Amino acid sequence: MTRTFTSTSLEEPLIFERSSPGKSAYSLPSLDIEDTPIEKIMDPDKFRSEVKDFPEISEVELVSHYTRMSTWNYHVDLGMYPLGSCTMKYNPKLNERVSRIPGIAFTHPLQDEQLSQGNLEILFRLQEYLKELTGMDNVCLQPAGGSQGELSGILMVRAYHVDQKNPRRFVLIPDSAHGTNPASATMSGYEVISIPSDGQGRIDIHALAEKMTEDVSCLMLTNPNTMGIFESDIEKISQIVHAKGGLIYMDGANFNALMGYTRPGDMGIDVLHLNLHKTFSTPHGGGGPGSGPVICKEVLAPYLPLPTVWQDENTYRLNSDCPNSIGRLHAFYGNFGMAVRALCYILTCGREGLKELSEIAVLNANYIRRRLEDHYDLPYSTPTLHEVVFTDSLQKPHGVTTLDIAKRLIDFGFHPPTTYFPLIVRGALMIEPTESYSKEELDSFISAMIDISQESFETPEEVTTAPSGAKVTRLDEVQAIRHPILRWSPKEE
Amino acid sequence: MTRTFTSTSLEEPLIFERSSPGKSAYSLPSLDIEDTPIEKIMDPDKFRSEVKDFPEISEVELVSHYTRMSTWNYHVDLGMYPLGSCTMKYNPKLNERVSRIPGIAFTHPLQDEQLSQGNLEILFRLQEYLKELTGMDNVCLQPAGGSQGELSGILMVRAYHVDQKNPRRFVLIPDSAHGTNPASATMSGYEVISIPSDGQGRIDIHALAEKMTEDVSCLMLTNPNTMGIFESDIEKISQIVHAKGGLIYMDGANFNALMGYTRPGDMGIDVLHLNLHKTFSTPHGGGGPGSGPVICKEVLAPYLPLPTVWQDENTYRLNSDCPNSIGRLHAFYGNFGMAVRALCYILTCGREGLKELSEIAVLNANYIRRRLEDHYDLPYSTPTLHEVVFTDSLQKPHGVTTLDIAKRLIDFGFHPPTTYFPLIVRGALMIEPTESYSKEELDSFISAMIDISQESFETPEEVTTAPSGAKVTRLDEVQAIRHPILRWSPKEE
């Protein structure tokens, strides 16, 4: 059986283009008090006449509008989604179910602690498990995404150095790091020094030693790094950084490679963030919400953002009295709903399960690596864990680039891998299969990749003109930038 | 904007073909008692060794299996589904939500009446509203589908005649009736006499008068009939039938045409069924569950199936003490969940809303009729209500049949209308738009139909080879019958 077939799908205009005056999809509770005209309540000058151009459609149209649009998306329930660095694993239905339990979903963030003991227990329990999983001492679940976790962590590092009387000036970041790392460092008031990678795809330890001065606040390390390579010099790295009074921040986005095998706390990491929306299966939602808990050693605990949850005999409390804290990062407790899902996932998998997930994720990635390494250029021969980065250098002489390969995969029924990241690998094709999918699915992906490589040599235009099987062909990104249209506007009459 | 585009979809094997030993998707509660080996409980000879060939797959695969398969279906949320006689209207999300309220969904049918007052109130209230909507005196919600409603009704008619000392022998059924009508009559022990339709698509009143004897138990009338035509001689019909001591059963499948405009009870009907899964928006579920309440005049009330719900001061009770009842038709109370949805729909729409729904449904059908009557043969010029039947007689000389037209609509992104029904119209194309969809959607359907008619004259092979835009091309139904494969079997090794 081939994996794909072509079929008819439905177009759908913008909601504004569907709108006609007089339609409506809403039903509000009826007003159960006497109806005072609003002009009697307030100076009508404060009111707008209407929300101009707001849509007017029926519920039927609303539902078909979004239903049709939904069919234009590829998604995790459809099949393998091997976006490297994104850990596109299965998002359990059970997570979704428990997060919608009314007693959890309809709680107000400012209701008294005593009235929120269930929620606080959920947060507390998740804090405990994340500490255990990472081997760290303390945690705050507030950061609403990975990058906010990074910001929190670096602000904590800075606060620590300030208490040591010198905030220091620089943050060291390997050139393979994710863009959020340098951006977060800047937002924390630091300047970034980039550290090159060595010939094995790891951080260049000599360069590190050289750049690591007493004016360096910390090293931001991704481990395993964005090539999927474990920084095996970690002990040495730790020594170098700590010797100069610096700290190590770990970007834990790739934690799916490590569960049950090693813990940041055991390898000299001082602070890290995890992405609950990667390792802990909370859904990506088409771009969020995520959750990026910041987790630290005792030495940084006083600086954690507030509030965190602690247990006082049989009562859970919000800790907001912590004078050295870097403060708040979110109006309330971050993306609480994601914490519920992550806890559900941890309880579902259990200690053995979590370890097994990492094992299968790493096995799958290595299987793909082995099966594809005769067909695609592998820039580093270093062993890798949960993901593998190839390049387009074998196909490029035939005019086929990473972008083309990615787009061609669409026609084979797969979501493309991450492309052109990490930046240090030219034409990177970054594949992260995760633990979720079957061997049939992996094999089918592998054979698609091999077919595309063949096509690149034999009929390259099939690849360079792809995709043909999606809602749109390749989009003109240059025009989007040159003549930005960032919203719908009514046609001028 | 064109309505459709083609894109890549995913294939999916049978669940058995995905299975590999060792995978699993389940998680059962842990046994909280001491674990006795089953052999100690019972003679192992009573046990099977396993359920041979049962699937073994992971939850991830399970979800992607069904998700992929789901994308091969056309459905109401996607767009217009003009299947005549099926009333494919929008199925409100609110219905689904309330039907899943745990206090309603997890109730046991045999728990004491006193412990089921909420459910009984729901049933009672629905009974009352259906009586009011139809102008009848009594109702039983038990029949689990339209055809079971028919069976109940005819059994009641028979019981009535038995009490008049003669069950009589025949049931009169117009030749345009749905197949369930004669089948239900047979199952009630009657012989069927078919009554022809007249030149206007209505029941031939002379033929009726002729066949209506004292050996005829009842007439089964569909009103509006399956051509969408109201039987405007209804008073005369009623007179003819009743004059001979016969009764009139009305097939209420087309009730969506009538709400707020007329009531069976006011036109001489003695008993009818409604399809909650048509007029009252409960979802069709790919073939059920439906619900076919049977509703009658006082004279037939003693014969209603049991139980029904009645109110005794402030308590709702199940009525099961009714010696003349035809008995039970369902192990419990029929498809209760559908009753919940139907009540929700009635409360949501309210009296004005229900009438408006019928109005728009009739308007839409007439609009389509007018716009298409220059392009397709209209077998009867009689005014129609909620649906319209065309034929392929204009296209047939070019080798294009109703089947071809239906299949070609698929490529235009529409579900086909009902075809070859009613049987009395050669090559019938039966279109029922319902009230749900927008004018744009109707216009788009109309223009697709016109295009297809054009194609039939100009490039008929485009039509006769359709569809090309579905999961499969035309299927070999003859082979399916000649060599029936009704289940998967493991390949012989």
Add this chain to the structure above:
Amino acid sequence: MNILNILKKKPRKTFMRYTSITPEEKKSMLKVVGVDRVEKLFETIPEKVRLKDTLDIPNAASETEIIDYFKTMGEKNVSADRWDCFLGAGAYNHFIPTTVDSIISRAEFYTCYTPYQPELSQGTLQAIFEFQTLICQLTGMEIANASLYDGSSALAEAVLMAQRLTKKSKFFVPDSLHPHYQKVLETYVSNLDIQLKTLPLTSTGMLDLDYLQKTLNDEYAGVVIQSPNFFGVIENIGEVTQLCKEMGAMTIVVVTEAVSLGLLKPPGELGADVVVGEGQSLGMPLGFGGPNLGFFATQDQYKRQMPGRLVGQTVDTDGQRGFVLTLSTREQHIRREKATSNICTNQGLCALICAIFLSTLGKRGIRELAEQNLKKAFYLKELIGDSIEFSGDIFNEMVVRCNQDPIAINTKLLDEGILGGLPLGRYFPDRSDQMLVCVTEQNHARNIQHLATALTATNK
């Protein structure tokens, strides 16, 4: 919410939410049609039968009001999500994996029609084909249909089929058949040439094989047998089919607790000709008894006499596998008064639920589930000891003789969070001291203990 709130509401002029035509569009469409008011379109309805009054139905209620109303109704019920439920008797409180509701909530599955247009219904068709296969595997039969309304009408249809096939009219129906099934069967056959004869049971709770052996003769079209029967007792299906074969009668096995098939020898293996039953146990909530799922499985040779829809495999014009509704010349829409049954709409979505449930559990899960039921029921049986009414083997239900009024026991249990079993006096006046109790994997050990204590307590 007081329903009066709904009634009191001011009427809403138009109801746009579920329709999509604006007043302007309505006007332009009426113009195309050639009338000036929509009422004109209804003029084929004779004036005399036209409705003059407005309907006595409440005005439209808002979404919030409706949700509140149904929540209030839910609170007026006792339900198995808050009480530990020991009621069985044809409706069972089993665990439902989250996958089930998540998948059937896809509009692709729940809003579509019967798959009459196979090209646009391959999802439904393949799912039903899988369902048919799963039912065959579970029952040990060769073929199964796409569903019937429920277990009771499935039984009635089986009897009708046996009559058609054997051209005989007498059937044995055991006293241990679910009393509601008995009633439904009576309704279905009431005007047809079919006679039902009762078949007594013995003190084991099993049907009286001696009696059957003595009375069964070649005038009988078939013997109905429920296993586990209404009293929870597992019947000796093999012996019955043996006797039937000798007399040319068909054996119709009824299963109301389909989970038992995960563990017990399948009726097909024991020689059954037809296996019908209720699939509610396999993924459907109790739902106050519906919607649930009638299944119907039989031997391949009877396929052209089967009631209900059948999905079959075929190929398309490219030779690709696909699925269609097939053998429809049995059905009402083709055969009309000569059809094998009048059924049209069946329980399609419930068949899908069942398929998802069984695929989620899989080979190991269905076994583990069945074993848990057996073990927990055995646990209760051991606690109850002498007061078990029947000596036969049981699966997850049993009849208990009580020293106190079963209804009073239930009232007391209710306060302890327990929904007790079924007092049998309702159906069998001579068993008014007895209760039919069901134990599933959902019941907690502590509540089983509680129940045992309550059931065995003596009058104070």
Add this chain to the structure above:
Amino acid sequence: MNILNILKKKPRKTFMRYTSITPEEKKSMLKVVGVDRVEKLFETIPEKVRLKDTLDIPNAASETEIIDYFKTMGEKNVSADRWDCFLGAGAYNHFIPTTVDSIISRAEFYTCYTPYQPELSQGTLQAIFEFQTLICQLTGMEIANASLYDGSSALAEAVLMAQRLTKKSKFFVPDSLHPHYQKVLETYVSNLDIQLKTLPLTSTGMLDLDYLQKTLNDEYAGVVIQSPNFFGVIENIGEVTQLCKEMGAMTIVVVTEAVSLGLLKPPGELGADVVVGEGQSLGMPLGFGGPNLGFFATQDQYKRQMPGRLVGQTVDTDGQRGFVLTLSTREQHIRREKATSNICTNQGLCALICAIFLSTLGKRGIRELAEQNLKKAFYLKELIGDSIEFSGDIFNEMVVRCNQDPIAINTKLLDEGILGGLPLGRYFPDRSDQMLVCVTEQNHARNIQHLATALTATNK
């Protein structure tokens, strides 16, 4: 359920449910890879840092146990589905149409990634493009981004943008800003060259325009103003933007209660340069404060300095309309340390929720919703009379002076099914006799009356 039950459970050998590789397949894959045990693949982790112990995490729990556990947790909370909630202060209990959850439960929307590959993400992209437009329409601004984490970080990002644009560093921040927003803003700017100056309020509850006029000078990059402000009072945005324009400062308007925009003049029309805020009111459940939705709208001229993702319209190679993430050179994945913000993952699904919510309500619904809030709040205000702290106009929140301890009042109300307002002593010691109360369309008239009585009661 006692969590100990989870801990006690026997370990499960393999965890197949969320993985799909059988033991056999695992073996064959290891063979392909060239190792004999999966542990070998982890050998790049130095022995010394490898974990020796098993994790102190419970064993796998079953689905039932997990559902029971979370239900129990839910029961340990007070929640707005069972108590009538008068808490606002940045999180509002509004009606959520059923359409919302039904649509976002489609895996097509909730399981996909950020739409980096536009060809396979047109559904998400078009939805966000619509969201951006809806936010522009609601705020009266020219452009809006694809979302930020929440209202508070959106404010912080707005301040950072104003600093970049004006190259100035002082900001006025009013005392009537939500105190948590104030704190978040402080965190974000703490190590940057930005100074926050407080702006007092008057007895109307509005910011002191005289003070602003007197002190605002051309060293200021901007003025932050929340309307309705933390105390519920509607600010005079027009006057502030006027003053700012004169001094070359940017006006940043914060909206925590987005429903107010359905009725009040949009900040864009009143001259705001940036409008940021919290969209939780528009379709998200209270959710204990998250996930919610930061929105960010500004003028077209600032688009290259905006933080966060932007969806733009373009064409494909066939000239067909399509949508892409655009102007990404502002963003971290391209610009790294020079990016306009570090944000990557945002609140995509919440933006979708908001778009569905606003499209469901539409032009008339958003108006009706806002009016209901105003009317019901006014109803309470009238009942309370003199004890209203501020004289300024309010939308749906107000500060009430109580004769009794607000905390004690809340305790009493709780027993009557009412979740009272926010005692202000928590944030403002000098307002410990005051409560911030919010009234929405969800509060029942009778409970509003109850509340009014409780709030105005004198010490017994």
